[in-house]
Amino acid sequence: MRRCGRSAGILLPGMLLASCAVGPDFVAPAAPDVTGYVSERRLPTTASAATPGGNAQGFAPGADLPGHWWTLLRSRQINAFVEEAIRNHPDVQAAQFALRAARENALSQQGSLFPQISATGSVEHDQTSTTQQGAWPGQTSNYTLYNASVSVSYTLDLWGGTRRQVESLQAQADYQAFTLEATYLALTANVVTSAITDASLRDQIAATEDIIKAETDQLTRIQRQFDVGAVTKADVLSQESTLAQAKATLAPLQKQLAQQRNQLMAYLGRLPSQDRGEHVTLAELRLPGRLPVSLPSSLVRQRPDIRQAESTLHKATATVGVGIADLLPQVTLSGSYGATAPERLFTPTTIVWSAASSVTQKLFDGGTLYHTKEADVATFEQDLSLYKSTVITAFQNVADSLRAVQYDAEALKADAVAEKATSDSLAMSIEQFKTGAIPYANVITAQQNYLNARVTRIKAQATRFTDTAALFQSLGGGWWKRNDQTPDSVPRANPGYFSGPDRNSQEAMR
Known part of the structure; x- marks a missing residue:
């Protein structure tokens, strides 16, 4: 518990307004005392491959991320996809309203720091019989009673319990603000990754269709050679089998592409039937040559999930203070001012007023408040561990992202070499078969090897782009360089009515 600067036993207004707030003050945990993310002091430039998306990438430690990191891929279509997703996806809209609700709750609790003033007025018209007063029976007397009063009640925040409640709700608003950023980050990364996967599947389908066409042409040639007795029926059957196997790989790829399109449409806030066919190609994408890598000391301020955990810890810290304040005496001041008729409200001889103060201290509650406070302390320790x-x-x-960028570049380089080798091997096998140097089974093997190598290279090519997106996502996504909040997340202006914090209080919470 914090020590008060003055004795709490002297209940003077000035001292009460400057009273302390019990419980621990929140201090954000320090960043881990490390200088890097991996064991090496500095990661070398990645390998390169002679294929689109195969350029080398270097790392720039300490460089800051751009706010719109997806623009580094140099794709207008990806930019359009991201803008549409941010504009239309209901999860983003829900996060905006959740932030507004949290801010409104904090402002609502902040009103408890002010005196509560209420006005009442009543008019009562009565009729009584004069028989009770000895008059003739059946006669009545009519009269009207007026009552108007203003009441003031103020619970002194002597121990800062109300301020700690406001602090707790403000921490909850911070949590919702970083939930909004986490939603943006996940959505933008998912849109980019989905668009790249879409492009990869299209290239895989195109490669498979090219192989099917080539093998269909080859089957036609083999059939002609068989017709003239140059090859055996076994060679024809082998080629038919190879062609059938190639065709069998096409339908699963088409299914993946269709489902990937449905997923992309969902990210864009569209229904599957609203797919207009827009897409990107791997050939049009550009791989950033320099990758900014935030310092470890900055990561804890940039990752939305870390900031969410920090806000939860802040809320738990403030809640401990609320629990401690509940154990201490509560002081309330109250007063009223009124009269029995509207015209008498400002007449000194007819007004009615009262003033009172009360102190409440729970003497025995079976340990309820104590154990509630201890539960809050345990929750704080739990949230600290989760942080x-x-x-x-x-x-x-x-x-993990840095390692992926590093080793997937090596994989693409190897896959590009393998594709070139299998392509050359297939061409050589076909020529050797024409001269009768090798059986046709060797040609079939070379065809299958080339198809597998080409599809593997396309996957590795797409992986390099998704690795870059994953790295930017893991570093926080640059939200601190843009404004993701819309008017939907801003508290509404107080219309007045003599109560509540003003607009400046709302601005201070943004």
Whole structure:
């Protein structure tokens, strides 16, 4: 518990307004004392491959991420996809309204710091019989009673319990603000990754269709050679089998593409039937040559999930203060001012007023308040452990992304070499078969090897782009360089009515 600067036993207004707030003050945990994400002091430039998306990538430690990181891929269609998703996806809209609700709740609780003033007025018209007063029976007397009063009640925030409640709700608003950023980050990364996967599947389908066409032409040639007795029936059957196997790989790829399109439409806030066919190609994408890598000390301020965990810890800290304040005496001041008729409200001889103060201290509650406070302390310790776990996972994500960028570049280089080798081998096998140097089974094997190598290279090519997107996502996505909040997340202006914080209070919470 914090020590008050003055004795709490002297209940003077000035002292009460400057009273302390019990419980621990929140301090954001320090960043991990490390200088990098991986064991090496500096990662070398990645390998390169002679294929689109195969350029080398270097790392720039300490460089900041751009706010619109997806524009580094140099694709107008991806930019359009991301803008549409942000504009239309209901999850983003829900996060905006959740932020507004949290801010409104904080402002609502902030009103408890002010005196509560209420006005009442009543008019009562009565009729009584004069028989009770000895008059003739059946006669009545009519009269009207007026009552108008203003009441003031103020619960002194002597121990700062109300301020801690406001602090807790403001921390909840911070949590919702970073939930909004996490929603943006996940959505933009998913849109980019989905568009790249869509492009990869299209290239895989195109490669498979090219192979099917080539093998269909080859089957025609083999059939002609068989007709003239140059090859055996076994060679024809082998080629038919190879062609059938190639065709069998096409339908699964087409199914994946269709489902991928449905997923992309969902990210864009569209229904599957609203697909207009827009797409990107791997050939049009550009792989960033320099990858900014935030310092580890900055990561804890940039990752939305870490900031969410920090806000939860802040809320738990403030809640401990609320629990401690509930254990202490509560002081309430109240007063009223009124009269029995409207014209008498400002007449000194006819007004009615009262002033009172009360102190409430619960003497016995079976340990309810104490154990509630202890539960809050345990929740704080739990949230602190979860915060540390979130930080560990975040650093792991960055390290995994860096390793993926590094080793997937090596994989693409090897896959590009393998594709070139299998292509040359297939051409050589066909020529050797024409001269009778090798059996046709060798040609079939070379065809299958080339098809597999080409599809593998396309997948590796797409992976390099998705690795870059994953790295930017793991580093926080650059939300601090843009404004993702819309008017839907801003508290509404107070219309007045003599109560509540003004607009400046709302601005301070943004």
